Amino acid sequence: MAHAFLDNLPALQVVIPLLSAPLCLVLARWPRLVWTMCTLVTWTAFGIALALLQTVLAEGPVSYAMGGWAAPWGIEYRIDAVNAYVALIVTGIAAVVLPYAYRSVPLYIHGERVPLFYALLMLCFTGLLGMTVTGDAFNVFVFLEISSLSMYGLISQGRDRRSLTASFQYLVMGTIGGTFVLIGIGFLYVLTGTLNMADLAARLPDVTQVRTLHTAFAFIVVGIGLKLAMFPLHLWLPNAYAYAPSTATVFIASTATKVAVYILLRFVYTIMGPALFSEGIPYGQIAIVLAVMGLLTGSFVAIFQQNIKRMLAYSSIAQIGYILLGIGFASVLGLQAALLHLFNHALMKGALFMAVGCFVYRLGSMSIEDMAGVGRRMPWTFAAFVMGGLSLIGVPLTVGFVSKWYLVLAALQKGYWPLAVLILIGSLLAVVYIWRVVETAWFAKPSLRAAEVREAPLAMLIPTWILVLANIYFGVNTTMTVGVADLAARTLMESMR
């Protein structure tokens, strides 16, 4: 029994959350039971992800044939250091978000509809995990759609009616993105007659219709770019993050864009890299230009925002700029920095959005003005926000410092020292927008709203602080993250040769 369980870990990683979604509806009469089940499911998934990472680190990539149909005919789940690492991020965040949801979700959703919310959340979780572990290009599209459709539903649950337009816009944009990805995959299928990633990577270098290949590449990059909010395709993101329920925001902000980045890496490096690399297509330079624009725009807009969730959303766009920058360097060190920031940004943005969720829970407002003096009324939440902010800025002993450090090293290694300076300027801009909040929340006279609030409930504070402490722990003990990111970056670069 235990053996069967262990052998099927890659499938269980996806199947368990998938099954839990309909169960949410079956058990809808007992919302607490639903919550308990979902929490246990996320914790199990986290355990499976840890076990998979251990296996990959010890024994190398794991290949799993779905239903016993061997690749390239059947669907292969293929797990190497890169996606084991991403699965760990997704499940880890989910495992912290679910306890947080217990108090946070009822604020947005009426009692009897809470199980529906969890069903959507579990579907989204399934989709993200499926995209991560699968080794089949078409399967990626399927799971992309599962996660996207459930995400539109999650976002539309916000209290503000603007969440409906935000969700609709994301629906349109996300569908365009999904379609582009599908068109790209279709081209690849036409060219090679296979959908298995490893098989594609092996056959693409021999393809003679280079134009089709290039077009496929453009469609895929733009399609995924939409999902990961690459500048200027980020326009759907601020409203979606701002008006979604806090729980959904935390979950989506820390996982969805990360998985999209992973898919980008997979397509660009593992699948199409060998075919395209030899032709000297300047995709690295394009990525760098877009990254820099996103980084600056996102930071500047964040500085002027009045809505704290929108502010953090724009900050995410800037942070995605950092990740793209690392990818654009197209070196082991650059990829390592990008992968590190993937993990670290999930931690810091998760902590920040959770703290903001606590503020919103008590204040009922997302406006920075209404937060005046709230820090003194909610010291633990405020302290969590400050720690998350320090991490975002990149202060030593936090994870933010570790990723900035490697990013600067990667930039210097390539000789792009203006970019190194730019990375540091980005940190300064982060100081500005974090400080604005700190100044208002701590030093300003309490607003009428703020004077009446008390500390956020423990059920929300504890998950928040778990992420805050993770920010510090992984900022000091970098062995795990740096080691795995290094291995993952090497795995990705290997296929380029």
Place this chain on the structure above:
Amino acid sequence: MPTDMPPFLPFLVAALLAAVTRGRLRSALMLATPIAGALALTGIGSGELLQIQVLGYTLTPVRVDELSLMFGYLFHLGAFIAVLYALHTDDTLQHVMAMAYAGGAVGAVFAGDLITFFLFWEVLSLSSVFLIWARRTPQAIAAGFRYLLLQIGSGVTLLAGLLVYVAATGEVAMNHIGLEAPGGWLIILALGLKCGFPMLHMWLTDAYPESTPTGAVFLCMFTTKCAIYALTRSFAGAEPLIYIGAFMTFFPIFFAVIENDLRRVLSYSMINQLGFMVCGIGLGSALALNGTVSHAFNDVLFKGLLFMSMGAVLTMTGTTKASELGGLYKTMPQTTALCIVGAASISAIPLFCGFVSKSMIMQAALDQGHTIIWFFLLFASVGVLEHAGIKIPFFAFFAHDSGRRPAEPPVNMRAAMAVAAALCIVIGVFPEATLYRLLPFDASYHPYDMTHVVTQVQLLMFGALAVFWMMRTGRYPTEERAVNLDFDWIYRRLLPAAIRGGERVLSPVWDGARKGVVAQFSGLVALLFRYHGPGGALARTWPTGSMAIWVAVLLAVFVVVYYL
């Protein structure tokens, strides 16, 4: 005792505990800390005892070898004496900071890599400044800020130097660096600043005399000795140090002779003693380095003793101005006697500890053919006798009777001084059985042979003769209330004056420039706001259609770029 406990840990724990305890419990705790620490040191292993990996660098927070062990014992001993001396004060701030300061010093000498060393270097700066501020006079506050500024300056320089060094060599371990190494000059500048190199020494003579009576004892023991330790480890044999050291031995003499504040005289005399050590580091032979570290050891004892005796005078009379003191021997005979022991030690009279270490450095200078340097050191030795050996006890306790009749200081102060004085004599009489066994370098030396003793006695006698002849004939500068100008006048008076003068001339220009910059900046912010503000093009919510257009545009861009 656990042998692999980081040696700095007891002090840092004690610093925390001293903040929350009071009275006898705190006294017992603080006295026990250096004793327990020293006992733990006797059982400590050797080599790299603690290593951690940070960002791909191997840091070695605890590395034990003979050199660090020697300084480790020294700092534990010094801390014990200073704690005992400070026991009667009831100032939590001072106790906490003194413990942290001692912990920083111990941590620095056991640091096996430059980054750890830098961290403890900063702990030294940040904790010690409170011992100056704790005097709580306006002068002390101001002097403390000037002190902190230069200490932080030293820290920043060290950081810059070690970054260059680490980046160029990939090596973080703290071993021999040398001047040729990349960043070597920056590092030596940073160390030199804390060690009182000429033109960088002003903080020492400026701030130490302003500190509390007990704080000065801690201050004179740790900061500069840490710098000596680091120079010994990283720059042994760097030739410029010979000349810098020789210069340091004699230029403070002139300031010391005319200075009225006796604790400031001691501060100048400290630079003079540091000069001997720096010179020894520059010479770089095993004998010279042994001389350097043993002189550092003895300097902690006798300079500590002198600072303690002046601290006792300050505590009991409220002043250390030579012009306001005199005749104190009548009511403070014990302090007088102890002070004379310190004075005899610093003057290197045979059978006192100064003799057994200083003569080593001078012998090394002769051995290596630096005859001129040897003459400088000889001259400086006479100077020491004159300003520290005679002037300090004479003007404080004898000279003209000031009419003051203070009582002896508290018993713990006397006990601390007695411990230091006893050690001065024991080391002076039995150097081979005590101090020389700790020496890290391999060189044999016997201080008590005919030549050394006779030379030194002759020197001292003629030196003393000269001083008393000058006093008799009125040629010796009398004790006067005066402010002497040192190099710090340049930045304390000249620079502000120049800036004020310059400001009058330049202020219209400056105003214009500032207005221009402010206008430009506001313009820039307004521009940013126009596009990035909540209603700006880059931040507002776009219609879905135009979002889709962007997708099309980007796709077109990609396809076109790939097509090319």
